[in-house]
Amino acid sequence: MDDGREARPEAVVVPPAPAADGDEDARVLQVAEDVRRLLVDLGEDPEREGLRETPLRVARMYVRELLVGRLVTPAEALSTVFREDFRELVLVRDIPFYALCEHHLMPFFGRAHVGYLPDGAVVGLSKLARLIEALARRLTIQERLTTQAADALMEVLKPQGAMVVVEAEHFCMTMRGVQKPGTITTTSAARGIFAEDSTAREEFLRLVRDPR
Ligand SMILES: [Zn+2]
Structure with a gap:
């Protein structure tokens, strides 16, 4: 408990909406x-x-629910960091989210898989879900949600690496335009060891596909 990161405030709430x-x-x-x-x-x-x-x-609905993520930074969503000498993969799969596409103001929704390889610091598992929630409850695009999540993990935890995979269906594709219901868009962001080492990346993807 000596690097000062523990001092991050716990006060940020994503959602339910912040006090009026x-x-x-x-x-x-x-x-x-x-x-x-x-x-x-x-x-x-x-x-x-x-x-x-x-x-x-x-x-x-917009101000108090769908867009409350704009009031919190990704780093704040991760908040409390613990010193812990655990150096194996941490992966939370299938985090559900609902976001609003900034091009059409229509929902896109799906699941995020968020993982990192710690280097002396870990974060509460629920904070990974809270990070996705904070990034989804704002006007955004899937690509940015994905990269912001990975970058926030790198910034706050300084891990060996971070990786995020997001799978989503976009109403602006299924309800208008090309109208292809059921089409799933996958985005991924790999940082640190996951960017450099294909074995680490494949291990992450294998666990996302089949956790057993
Ligand atoms: Zn759209």
Whole structure:
């Protein structure tokens, strides 16, 4: 407990949404107004019964749930680091996530597999899921989510290496455009030993595919 990294604050909460403050309340009201305007511009009557509560409901959903990840940095999501002389692979598979594609504001969702080879420091396993949650609950793209997760592990844990594989289905592909339901996009980011050593990389991928 001597490198100062343990001093990271534990106060960041991803989700449930952070406690309401004045700024976020004001943001909800502003976004509600914007959504109402959008409905009008789309030729809808925002006063009809089904739509009356929609602007505020949608605004709360974006500000307080779907986009709360913007309030936390990847490093903060990982927070508490422990000194531990464990030098074998740590892998958390099948972390489910839901994100919003920044090109279409439509969901993409799937599973992330996050691993690292420690070099004297480890992080609570739940923090790996929290990292993905923080990176997914913002406007992003799958590629960036993947690389940000790997880079955050490298930055905070200074491990021998980090690797992240993300598999996702994109509504902007399945519901519009080429309309190919069930299409899965896979992205990966390898850092440190996983970038340099194909054996380490293959071991990671083998465990992702078949954990037994
Ligand atoms: Zn998209």
